[in-house]
Amino acid sequence: MAMAEVSEEVEKMYESYSKLYFELKEKARIAAENREKILGEIRVRMDAWRNVIKSLLESVNVEYQNILSQVAGSGFVRLVNEDDIESAGLEIYVGFKGSQPIPLNIYSQSGGERSTATMAFLLALQKHIKSPFRAIDEYDVHMDPRNREIIANLLISAVKNEGAQYLAITPNQMFFEGKDVHIITVQNVDGKSLIREVI
Template sequence: MPTTIEELEAAIQDTTAQANSILFVNHNVLEQFESREHQIKALATKLEADKTEVRRCLAEVDTLKGTWLPTLRNLVTQINETFSRNFQEMAVAGEVSLDERDMDFDQFGILIKVKFRATGQLQVLSAHHQSGGERSVSTILYLVSLQDLTNCPFRVVDEINQGMDPINERKMFQQLVRAASQPNTPQ
């Protein structure tokens, strides 16, 4: 730090000369900086507005989801009760559940799990785990389970017993007769 006025004036001149010697390659740098600063502020404002809109949309989706999802879950529960009961009557096990995918509604689905052997776990119904006859039995029992929920004058099923062994074919026939014989059911 300079101790005299002369030294202080010399330091000021040196610093001023140093500042003046800095070359600006781009003379518009200050304007560009201010322009970008303005753009950043505008984008930050838009971001906040977009976040608010997203929160509003998500709240609306949650509200709409709250109106139909409980009804759908209830229907799937009713289907599952009938489906499970029908499978138990055939001495096997099965369940129907709703495969929910959070907010990815186009990926929602019905998940059918079955077990045709005394040992093992319920497995998702697929060509990889069950035979053609087992898939046919599962399909018929699922359709019978839906019958309780739908009002239709008649149903047509053709060649559903393809690939079924005689024991399962007889059991399925009995299930279909029982389901069709209940009051207020379609022919």
């Protein structure tokens, strides 16, 4: 078969497909460029997010360590999975009575140590979170009396100049002589709730 015998339709089809190929190739190039721009923007935003979080953690760690030192503890908070915002998080480390800080979990620390470490972290973090009202429930469960008193006084000191109100619920008896607090007790007496204002 000679070239002269090629149908005009084949030539038109070739030109049509050739034009379509180059159009698709150009669209693919533009899509690849846009993808790179978007990925670049994501990297910029991730870096900004990471820098803000790390700066916040530096400040939180200073306060966290200060609070822990008052209850014979040491520790730090670190960012984990920082390259994947979907799985990123914070890991709290704590050690008491001279032991090296280890990750806070139900297997390594007692209930009182976990409660103390958690409250130390929340108190350290709260200076960076503005809220007119905060509530915590049974924050001192399992704490020994010394740590309970220290954490309660730190809680009062932390909110004193913030213009925030706290509602702290505890099954334990608390003493706040000379402190600017309002205490209401609710006790179950003979199956009825007995409510009494203490301060």
